[in-house]
Each structure stands twice: as structure tokens, then as C-alpha cells.
Amino acid sequence: MSILIKNGRVIDPAQNIDGHYEILIEGKKIRGVYPKAKGPKTDKIIDASGCIVIPGLVDMHAHLRDPGFEYKESIRTGTMAAVRGGFTSVCCMPNTNPVNDNKTVTEFILRKNYAEGACFVYPIGAITKGQKGEELAEMGMMKEAGCIAFSDDGRPVTNSLIMRRALEYSKIFNVLIISHCEDLKLSEGGVINEGFISTTLGLRGIPKAAEEVMVARDIALAGLTGGRLHIAHVSTEGSVRLIRDAKERGISVTAETCPHYFCLTEDAVNNYNTSAKVNPPLRTERDVEAVKQGLKDNTIDVIATDHAPHHIDDKYNKEFDAASFGISGLETAFSLGLKLVEQGVLSLKQLIMKMSVTPSGIIGIPKGTLAEGADADLAVIDLSGEFIVEPDRFLSKGKNTPFKGWQLKGAVLKTVSKGKIYEWE
Amino acid sequence: MMLKSKDLLGIKDLSAEEIINILDTAAVFKDVLARDIKKVPTLRGKTVVNLFFEPSTRTRTSFELAAKRLSTDVVNFSVPASSIAKGETLKDTALTIQALGADFVVIRHGSAGVPHFLSSVLKASVINAGDGSNEHPTQALLDLFTIRSSKENIEGLTVAIIGDVAHSRVAKSNIYGLTKLGAKVRLIGPPTLMPAAINNLPVDIYNSMEEGIRGADVIMTLRIQLERQNRGFFPSLEEYFKLYGLTGDRLKLAKDDAMVMHPGPINRGIEISTDAADGPRSVILEQVTNGLAVRMAVLYLLSGVKE
DSSP, X not given: OEXXXXXXXXXXXXXXXXXXXXXXXXXXXEEEEEETTOSOOOSEEEEOTTOEEEEOEEEEEEOOOTTTOTTTOOHHHHHHHHHHTTEEEEEEOSOSSSOSOSHHHHHHHHHHXXXXXXXXXXXXXXXXXXXXXXXXXXXXXXXXXXXXXXXXXXXXXXXXXXXXHHHHHXXXXXXXXXXXXXXXXXXXXXXXXXXXXXXXXXXXXXXXHHHHHHHHHHHHHHHHHOOEEEEOSOOOHHHHHHHHHHHHXXXXXXXXXXXXXXXXXXXXGGGGOGGGOOSSOOOXXXXXXXXXXXXXXXXXXXXXXXXXXXXXXXXXXSOGGGSOOOBXXXXXXXXXHHHHHHTTSSOHHHXXXXXXXXXXXXXXXXXXXXXXXXXXXXXXXXXXXXXXXXXXXXXXXOOOOTXXXXXXXXXXXXXXXXXXXXXXX | OOOSSXXXXXXXTOXXXXXXXXXXXXXXXXXXXXXXXXXXXXXXXXXXXXXXXXOOHHXXXXXXXXXXXXTOEEEEEEOTTSGGGGTOOHHHHHXXXXXXXXXXXXXXESSTTHHHHHHHHOSSEEEEEEETTTBOHHHHHHHHHHHHHHHSOOTTOEEEEESOOTTOHHXXXXXXXXXXXXXXXXXXXXXXXXXXXXXXXXXXXXXXXXXHHTTOSEEEEOOXXXXXXXXXXXXXXXXXXXXXXXXXXXXXTSOTTOEEEOOSOOOBTTTXXXXXXXXXXXXXXXXXXXXXXXXXXXXXXXXXOOO
């Protein structure tokens, strides 16, 4: 079947396109981009009047919880949430049960996604067996099975020698090592940012240094080894500074942040609001400004979601200390990103770069473009369309979000993924 | 005048007027406790549930007796043996208590914020009997009551709080209460035991015991949890006592009529020496007695607050 997408403003930074074009999709591929009113006649037409048409977003940091924690999320619901948010490619972290530390689990994820996933899923394999930080996992076989990067996710590799080996060994395959930077001794028992709010709430704080110490270590190891390092969810001013400095020195490091680190401060946890409990924790206004500056000057390359869906019993019906860390982020990420455009931090093109083109390039997948021959992955978004965040209407099983009730702009009206059209009012 | 909220979650949320109101009411109940028959029918027919997730004989007994002196029925919900240990959620526990028909829930929990959570779920009045490192409001109220009993006016007093402020809910509640009533608060201890950004509050911080207690009107020593030593907050109990122990000699640096307070139970020879703990300036046992009167006042005042 062929589909023509008409009347939209097509923005494809990869081809440096921004204007009114028509896009022809045949089957699961893009067959052409035509000037306005010049596209071929087709049976099926998508009218994108008043909307932007962009490459499907690419999330390089999500948790799909499948296998093992399907009560929190499954590949089916997680990918549905993704397309609802305009994402057509999602990289899933290995902290499943069993851990994705061998090719059998990788193959399971890919096979399950083939059967029931609404979008592309790219597994991230564990760096070490069982995410225990002791022995390297079989990166070669996992890469061959389909892993696009390696990370021990929320369990940082504390042993510096093992981290060195991982960065060295990964060079055989030219794959990315993604680091969750946290010194577990410094953050031990902490649940929110360390500062006056942790004191007034009586909650154990996580100092910014817990993140920065590890960012500094990993940058040193990347410099030593020449391996490709990617710093996950940057949250502090100091981390931004360290990464900026490392890039200036030519070290192979890239970085991401998440919408909550540029939209919220630690104030969001007041009244013991577990919705805003994330790891790393929400920081201060200064850090938020530094993260924005880092996005602006490309110190921070990517906006990822760190989509972390949780069941209500794990997130809400618990004491703050015991509640799970994380935000269900796929369905709000683009609209929260648009705030950066409104604030003049990024241009719309830059936002799209950081949410599709750049992550595709970093992990090495042929996504993030509407070029002829590319997969037919795209999103139709009404930039002025306003909506209120209603977690109960999330397609993700995870209804945990601190953005409940926020009025946002940028409604995703249609997503084309794997050749299928998903549409919403 | 009644309290504004149906709950007592912390001193942080109270106004100075509300604090004074509680202290005045406690004075009336202290007279009741001095009588031959120490009981009034004020809250007959009401039910208090003591919900203690952490062991605390003192505070629980104090609440229990205070409730009984007001003629309420008291139920002690002993938690380690209950369903929580079997994995019941906090919300389910709260709803179970609600179904039992409690009018007051006195809650002690190791995690900060649990009383706040219960207050959002329950119609009953929730009284915080200590939550993690957050607050212990009735302890601060009884401390304020004790100070007022001997000093009349709290405004203008210099109060030195010594020790593990970082982990002490008693210290936190006292800082809020004392500063709201116009006292000057000094915190004394090693930097490892000071909470982050505590200087955002109107307090002065001293790492030297001698400098900190010089000229103080009130000296509050805090309990040192013995396991803190193993966690690297200070090198040894001996060194702690040498640097921050309250001894008779050090007490001489304070004002002549300085009061010595401690929330109990005391570690003799660690945070306080025997001569200081048992000396003429010590009001440690008076604090315990005053705790009853203050808790009666809190129950009484909250009983009049309608949602």
C-alpha cells in the first residue's frame, strides 16, 4: 500500500529540509519527498495540515521491563507508549529478569518485538554478566544478536579496572559503553538531591559529587582507552562542565539528558511526592540552567527519556524511601522538549536533531531521516495543539509522572511506524 | 483556639501562636497530672491507635498514658509482628486502621514522610511520633514546655543543641520550634553530623564545644546512635566524648542557671557525663513528665479540629 503525506511542514535535519513537501510511503519504506502538490496520486492520503512532519523520534534510553517485569510494562505496551509519543525506535536497557547479558535474552526481546512491538526496539546489552560488575558479558555475540550498545544501566560498574576493560574490549565492535554515573558509596541510602530540601524533608540526600566523581572517572578511562563513552542522564552543572572539557580535549564522549532534568528542580519532591523520585535525583535551578546550556552548546548531544514505568504499588503506595525511582517518560518527552524551543534554548531543528538524528548516529542505526529508502518512521505533530497530561490515559502501563495536570503543547497526532499508521485525536 | 490542621505532622507547619496555644493547654493538663486522680473524661469514647514501626518504649508509653488520662481507648498496633512484615503496603495498613475506627493515629516510622502519607489517606488525626530524620514534634513541644517552665520567656534565650543533628528528628523539630518562638539556636558538632545546607535556617554552627556552649541558657544534648561510629561519622566514641561530651567542667562555660536537657535514653560517658546528667541543672526527668501533659494537650486540641 502507498500513502502520501500532504500539506505538512516537513522538517528533516538529516537532509537539511524544512518546508512544505509531500512524502510518499510504500510498504515500510519512504519512496520519495516531493515539492508541495507534486507528489503522486495514492489511495491513502494523510492530511498533515497545520502540522510538522518529522522523522520518528529515537529514544536511546528506555526501560521496557520485558522479560521479567511485565506487570510494570511489556514490549507491547512500551512500544505503544513510544509511538504515542512520536518515537519509532527505542533502545531498551538490560535490567530485565533475566538480565540481558547473553544473546538468548537479546534474541528473545527482538523476537517478541517482531511479534508484538509497535516500533523498532534496539536492545542494550549488559556490560557485565548479571550486571554484577565482575566479568564482561559476551559483547561480541550479543552485538551479533542485535545489541547496539552496552550498559549496566542503574548499576554502575564500580570496579574501575572492569570499566577500563569494557571500554577497551568494546573497541573491537566499535560499540558504545553507556554509563550511569553514580558513586554508590557517596549516594548510599540517598533518595533525593542533597541540599536544604533533603534536610527539611529529613530524607537522605544524594550529593551532586556522587555523579560527578564517576563522570570524571569514566572520562579519564575513555581518554586512556579510546573507547566510546556515553554519559547517561546528565543532571548536574559539574557533569556538564566535565563533559564539555573532555570534548574540548578530543575525548570520545557523548552525553544525554532527560526532560525532567531541564523541566523540574528538586522542589518537585516537596510533600514527599514520589512521582518526582528519580535517579539521579532532580537538582537545583543552577543545574537546570547548566543542563540547558549544555544542550544549547552541544555538550549534551541527546535528549532521551529514561522511560521508567512502575506499578502503582511500587511507586505510590509506599514510603518515600522505599518507592521506586523513575518517570514514565515516552508520552511526554517531545512536548517537554518543545519548552526548550519556546524558551529559545534550542531551535525546533536542534530539538529534532537531539531526539532523532543524533541518537541514531551515536548508536549507529539508520534512523532519524525521511530520506528516500529509509524506513517509513515518522511523526505528525501539531505544535500548537495543547493537551493536559493525564497519566490514566497513558498507553504505558506506568502511570508515574510528575507532569500530571501540566498543560503542554505539541500534540502527536499520527505516528507511522513499521509501515503502520497510528493516529489519535 | 484550636489547631488549623487535623494532624500534627511537624513543628515546621505550625505557627508560633499554635505552639503557644499547645504549651498553654499543656500547662492546664500538667495540673491534672498533679492531682490524686490523674484522669479526666474529656475524650471518652474516642480511640487512639499507636502505630509504631520502630521500637520506642518511652514515646509509646507516654502517648498511651496521655491518651488514658483523657479517658480514650488505646490500641497498640505492634508492627514488626504484623502484616507489614509480610509485605502489606502502607496504604493497606492505613485503610485497615481506618476501618477499625480510629480517631487518632500516633505514628512512628523509620522513613521520613510516612505521617504525611497517612494524613492524606486517613480521616483520623495523624500525630507524628517521629519519622526518619524528619521531625518529632511532640518531643520538641515538651522541650519547649520544659524550657518555658523554668525560663518563662523563650524569646531571646540562647539554646545550644549538641551532637548528631543530621540524623536527629528531635533536633530538627526543636530548631523550628525554638526559632519560631524567638530563641537563638546554636548547633554544635562535627561537620559530619550536620545536615546539608542547615545554615539556610537561622542557626549558628560551631565545631567547637567550648565556643558553642559559652554563655548558653539551655544545653540540649542529642543521643548518639552507637552504630554511627562504624559508618565513619567520627573515629571513636572516646574521641566523640572528648570533643563533644557534656561534662561538669564544660557546663561551667554556660550561664550559671543553664538547663541541661536530653531526649533520652542517655548514653552516659558518650554524649553526657554522669555529673552533668544527674546534676542540679539537669531537667531530663522533668522532660519525661512534661511529655505526658504536652501529648494530652495535642490530643485534646486536635479533637476539636474538623476536616
